[in-house]
Amino acid sequence: MSERKQHLERLQHLVESQQLSKTLLSELFSNADGFQNQPVDKIPPLVRGKVMATLFYEPSTRTRMSFESAMLRLGGQVITSENARDFSSAIKGETIEDTIRIVDDYADCVVIRHYEEGAAARAAKLSKVPVINAGDGKGQHPTQALLDLYTVQREFGHVDGLRFAMVGDLASGRTVRSLCYLLGKFKDVSVTFVAPDIFRMKEDIKEYLDRHKIRWDEKSAINQVLGDVDVIYLTRVQKERIKPEDLKAYQPVKDNFILNQENLQLVRPEARILHPLPKVDEIALPVEVENKDPRVAYFRQASNGLYARMALLEHLLNK
Amino acid sequence: MSERKQHLERLQHLVESQQLSKTLLSELFSNADGFQNQPVDKIPPLVRGKVMATLFYEPSTRTRMSFESAMLRLGGQVITSENARDFSSAIKGETIEDTIRIVDDYADCVVIRHYEEGAAARAAKLSKVPVINAGDGKGQHPTQALLDLYTVQREFGHVDGLRFAMVGDLASGRTVRSLCYLLGKFKDVSVTFVAPDIFRMKEDIKEYLDRHKIRWDEKSAINQVLGDVDVIYLTRVQKERIKPEDLKAYQPVKDNFILNQENLQLVRPEARILHPLPKVDEIALPVEVENKDPRVAYFRQASNGLYARMALLEHLLNK
Amino acid sequence: MSERKQHLERLQHLVESQQLSKTLLSELFSNADGFQNQPVDKIPPLVRGKVMATLFYEPSTRTRMSFESAMLRLGGQVITSENARDFSSAIKGETIEDTIRIVDDYADCVVIRHYEEGAAARAAKLSKVPVINAGDGKGQHPTQALLDLYTVQREFGHVDGLRFAMVGDLASGRTVRSLCYLLGKFKDVSVTFVAPDIFRMKEDIKEYLDRHKIRWDEKSAINQVLGDVDVIYLTRVQKERIKPEDLKAYQPVKDNFILNQENLQLVRPEARILHPLPKVDEIALPVEVENKDPRVAYFRQASNGLYARMALLEHLLNK
Numbered sequence: 004m005s006e007r008k009q010h011l012e013r014l015q016h017l018v019e020s021q022q023l024s025k026t027l028l029s030e031l032f033s034n035a036d037g038f039q040n041q042p043v044d045k046i047p048p049l050v051r052g053k054v055m056a057t058l059f060y061e062p063s064t065r066t067r068m069s070f071e072s073a074m075l076r077l078g079g080q081v082i083t084s085e086n087a088r089d090f091s092s093a094i095k096g097e098t099i100e101d102t103i104r105i106v107d108d109y110a111d112c113v114v115i116r117h118y119e120e121g122a123a124a125r126a127a128k129l130s131k132v133p134v135i136n137a138g139d140g141k142g143q144h145p146t147q148a149l150l151d152l153y154t155v156q157r158e159f160g161h162v163d164g165l166r167f168a169m170v171g172d173l174a175s176g177r178t179v180r181s182l183c184y185l186l187g188k189f190k191d192v193s194v195t196f197v198a199p200d201i202f203r204m205k206e207d208i209k210e211y212l213d214r215h216k217i218r219w220d221e222k223s224a225i226n227q228v229l230g231d232v233d234v235i236y237l238t239r240v241q242k243e244r245i246k247p248e249d250l251k252a253y254q255p256v257k258d259n260f261i262l263n264q265e266n267l268q269l270v271r272p273e274a275r276i277l278h279p280l281p282k283v284d285e286i287a288l289p290v291e292v293e294n295k296d297p298r299v300a301y302f303r304q305a306s307n308g309l310y311a312r313m314a315l316l317e318h319l320l321n322k
Numbered sequence: 323m324s325e326r327k328q329h330l331e332r333l334q335h336l337v338e339s340q341q342l343s344k345t346l347l348s349e350l351f352s353n354a355d356g357f358q359n360q361p362v363d364k365i366p367p368l369v370r371g372k373v374m375a376t377l378f379y380e381p382s383t384r385t386r387m388s389f390e391s392a393m394l395r396l397g398g399q400v401i402t403s404e405n406a407r408d409f410s411s412a413i414k415g416e417t418i419e420d421t422i423r424i425v426d427d428y429a430d431c432v433v434i435r436h437y438e439e440g441a442a443a444r445a446a447k448l449s450k451v452p453v454i455n456a457g458d459g460k461g462q463h464p465t466q467a468l469l470d471l472y473t474v475q476r477e478f479g480h481v482d483g484l485r486f487a488m489v490g491d492l493a494s495g496r497t498v499r500s501l502c503y504l505l506g507k508f509k510d511v512s513v514t515f516v517a518p519d520i521f522r523m524k525e526d527i528k529e530y531l532d533r534h535k536i537r538w539d540e541k542s543a544i545n546q547v548l549g550d551v552d553v554i555y556l557t558r559v560q561k562e563r564i565k566p567e568d569l570k571a572y573q574p575v576k577d578n579f580i581l582n583q584e585n586l587q588l589v590r591p592e593a594r595i596l597h598p599l600p601k602v603d604e605i606a607l608p609v610e611v612e613n614k615d616p617r618v619a620y621f622r623q624a625s626n627g628l629y630a631r632m633a634l635l636e637h638l639l640n641k
Numbered sequence: 642m643s644e645r646k647q648h649l650e651r652l653q654h655l656v657e658s659q660q661l662s663k664t665l666l667s668e669l670f671s672n673a674d675g676f677q678n679q680p681v682d683k684i685p686p687l688v689r690g691k692v693m694a695t696l697f698y699e700p701s702t703r704t705r706m707s708f709e710s711a712m713l714r715l716g717g718q719v720i721t722s723e724n725a726r727d728f729s730s731a732i733k734g735e736t737i738e739d740t741i742r743i744v745d746d747y748a749d750c751v752v753i754r755h756y757e758e759g760a761a762a763r764a765a766k767l768s769k770v771p772v773i774n775a776g777d778g779k780g781q782h783p784t785q786a787l788l789d790l791y792t793v794q795r796e797f798g799h800v801d802g803l804r805f806a807m808v809g810d811l812a813s814g815r816t817v818r819s820l821c822y823l824l825g826k827f828k829d830v831s832v833t834f835v836a837p838d839i840f841r842m843k844e845d846i847k848e849y850l851d852r853h854k855i856r857w858d859e860k861s862a863i864n865q866v867l868g869d870v871d872v873i874y875l876t877r878v879q880k881e882r883i884k885p886e887d888l889k890a891y892q893p894v895k896d897n898f899i900l901n902q903e904n905l906q907l908v909r910p911e912a913r914i915l916h917p918l919p920k921v922d923e924i925a926l927p928v929e930v931e932n933k934d935p936r937v938a939y940f941r942q943a944s945n946g947l948y949a950r951m952a953l954l955e956h957l958l959n960k
Contacts, residue, residue, distance in 0.1 A: 043690070043692075043749070044689070044690030044691050044749070045690065046690075051363070052362070052363030052364065052365075053363050054362075054391055054394055054395065056387060056391075062724065064722045064724070064725060065743060065744075068694060068720045068722065068744065068747050068748075069747055071720045072692055072694075072720050072747035072748060075692050075718040075720065076692065080394040081720075082387045082390045082391055082394070082400075083402065083721070084383045084387065084404075085404060085722075085723060085724055086381065086383070086404055086405075086724075087383060096600070096602040096603075097599075097600035097601070097602070100609055101599070101600060101601065102600075104621050104624075105384060105599060105621065105624045106384075106387065108621075108624060108625035108628055109387050109388055109391035109628060110387075110391060111362070111363070129609065129613075280735075280739070280743060281734070281735035281739060281740075282735070282739065283734040283735070284734075290738055290767070294767075302742050302743065302746075305742075305743045305746060306746035309746055309747060370682070371681070371682030371683065371684075372682050373681075373710055373713055373714065375706060375710075399713040401706045401709045401710055401713070401719075402721070403702045403706070403723075404723060405700065405702070405723055405724075406702060415919070415921040415922075416918075416919035416920070416921070419928055420918070420919060420920065421919075423940050423943075424703060424918060424940065424943045425703075425706065427940075427943060427944035427947055428706050428707055428709075428710035428947060429706075429710060430681070430682070448928070448932075
């Protein structure tokens with residue numbers, strides 16, 4: 004899809020973060036703010052009578068609940084599959100092409116989380132109703148990028164000119180990939196990738212950033228960047244997606260990618276710490292610090308996800 | 323239940339397709355058409371304030387979502403169990419009789435999919451609220467038969483006089499059994515069963531058809547009937563329900579029961595191809611053909627399921 | 642939490658049954674009666690626009706459906722997790738503290754069933770919205786105690802002065818523990834614990850009853866008490882929670898804890914038989930007896946659970 008077109012017309016589906024133009028982002032952020040500024044149970048039922056289906060081929064209760072709450076808050080309804088692998092199991096063996104041509108009659112939009120890269124795109128191609136990619140294997144997770152950027156916008160008031168650090172498993176983490184695609188649309192942004200050798204950011208993203216004039220560099224320990232950046236974006240090592248030998252290689256250098264009370268002191272007062280969650284041991288801060296320190300933004304980020312998804316659903320469903 | 327009674331009074335439960343009289347079918351089809359003729363989000367909330375429970379002792383996301391969407395489209399609400407085996411697990415060991423006497427207080431109707439033949443009938447016997455059988459082992463699947471026949475009615479404008487072929491695993495397929503029970507109510511209908519020896523239609527159905535003056539015969543390859551019938555009803559070999567030795571015996575003759583681009587040319591222009599879905603390799607048509615050829619009716623059939631179930635829920639819940 | 646405080650102010654969370662004061666119980670029972678006295682689909686939408694999240698780390702379809710139906714009957718909405726272990730799995734490893742700080746943005750109240758004692762209390766400590774404990778390991782199940790006592794109140798018109806027998810696995814059964822805590826608030830109540838040696842009620846509860854001047858004693862067979870008590874509270878041996886050697890020791894004496902048609906004759910005409918359900922072989926009564934004998938109260942008890950939970954949700958959500 005050419006970006007040009009998206010400026011002029013509304014989105015049919017959201018499959019990859021590149022589809023989100025600056026104009027559209029600005030509209031979605033403004034609508035998300037509008038939802039956020041009123042009691043959630045007072046939001047007008049903008050999608051009343053509409054039904055959203057969630058097809059989750061791998062479990063992700065957080066993401067699913069965030070979408071479902073967003074739909075319900077807007078006055079819509081939800082049909083859910085926590086266990087959509089049933090559709091495509093070896094026994095029954097249905098293709099995603101068949102599944103979407105059935106489910107698009109049951110619902111007015113379909114949210115798909117799939118273990119295969121490209122699955123959401125294949126579904127979008129045949130679907131009569133909007134398809135939202137909620138994560139496709141090692142592919143993308145565009146609504147995560149949307150809420151990440153919405154959080155940056157809310158915390159700083161702007162995105163242009165900010166310095167980002169992305170830390171952790173950058174090779175298999177689809178959230179950092181989707182976020183980089185979005186950053187390519189902004190001015191004077193820089194990105195430092197902080198990862199062990201085995202988890203370094205892949206070449207395609209680096210080339211994309213080059214093409215879009217985003218400065219980037221690489222470091223091998225979090226302490227080398229903490230004092231120099233505005234946004235520290237940490238990610239979990241997704242043990243379920245990586246090879247055992249990589250996990251083994253990671254153990255000795257693990258501490259280089261952990262944020263704790265000690266190196267938190269290096270972080271600038273106006274900087275913000277983000278994480279797509281769930282987090283495990285890559286953030287080792289006590290609950291009291293998390294609840295009080297304004298630099299800890301990841302729970303606000305999760306909350307912003309609700310409002311960003313409300314704005315997206317409203318955009319896709321009200322035409 | 324005697325058929326007589328059902329003509330005069332409303333259904334309490336739907337356990338087997340024989341309960342659906344011609345008069346009731348006609349009412350349900352007409353109401354389903356009514357729902358189909360308006361935007362789904364404009365349908366009046368005919369069951370507002372009512373709650374449907376789905377108890378699925380074996381997964382069937384398609385059927386469950388179809389029922390749930392139907393209930394929500396009518397303004398009702400849904401409580402769901404994707405994993406109702408928890409009720410009856412070896413550990414907790416609750417009977418269906420106990421379960422229904424608990425759940426009938428939580429909901430205004432209960433949709434049951436169970437691995438045991440007769441389970442829905444046992445539940446209906448004790449339930450204070452309507453029970454709908456959504457498939458019971460090798461028993462029946464009456465709402466599938468309802469939507470199959472509704473599809474035939476919509477595609478042809480009538481059922482009387484049509485020639486049906488039923489193809490595939492006719493021994494364990496409860497959808498073809500339920501459909502045969504319904505066909506027994508119509509005039510001048512004929513059925514050709516096309517199955518390998520191991521999956522032939524059982525005697526009880528053949529006797530039922532004889533009693534109801536429905537002509538039937540049997541063939542051993544799909545190409546022998548494709549040019550002669552109006553409705554080609556294909557079914558999946560349900561690998562999860564059949565014995566390994568039967569599966570082995572099936573492999574060499576498998577191709578005799580597959581519809582592909584080549585033998586599609588034998589199908590009459592005004593004929594229609596139906597399938598309860600999910601389909602696997604028994605239909606080998608490219609997506610483009612499926613999307614364009616008017617004879618391919620199985621995705622319309624799935625869509626009709628939504629409206630047929632809306633009509634049924636409205637019938638059972640509004641008294 | 643001191644009981645004093647709860648008399649004067651509204652509950653924020655419900656974590657343990659001790660939090661329920663007599664005043665609050667009386668308010669909840671009266672509201673539950675109010676809901677019960679009108680058609681369920683005519684109840685005013687007292688929590689319209691509110692969303693309840695259910696986080697079930699171990700399956701309990703009955704309890705979950707009861708809460709969900711209660712929320713929907715009140716005009717609210719529900720987001721569900723049948724399989725919340727995904728949050729805390731070894732792979733992703735999120736703490737309950739993180740989970741609640743995410744989910745409390747998606748929902749206006751959170752119902753938690755967890756395999757670990759104390760989990761709901763930990764969640765309540767950090768949650769912005771009301772948390773309801775729906776069972777935490779061998780800890781408590783306060784809404785079960787609430788509905789148990791509500792049933793006693795409806796069947797007898799009072800709780801003071803009644804003689805209770807609690808039968809079965811009293812060591813690991815959290816429902817009897819939670820109920821004992823509530824009984825401590827009433828006058829002239831007595832409790833007889835009927836359990837094999839391996840499943841005897843633990844000392845902490847006996848001491849609690851002593852402190853609250855509740856007379857208690859112990860017996861080793863159900864027939865020793867059936868003629869002497871007003872409420873017979875039977876429980877299931879929770880095979881999933883006990884050690885194999887205990888299960889073995891239980892087999893020879895099992896019959897001493899079973900209610901059947903023979904010893905039912907010992908039960909006083911005005912007595913009532915309760916059970917938290919699901920039941921297995923500890924109650925061996927035919928369906929016809931269960932449906933007719935007024936002493937069998939356990940299905941009414943399950944039904945009361947819906948109304949008691951409606952009253953609780955209304956209390957926690959409308960402030």
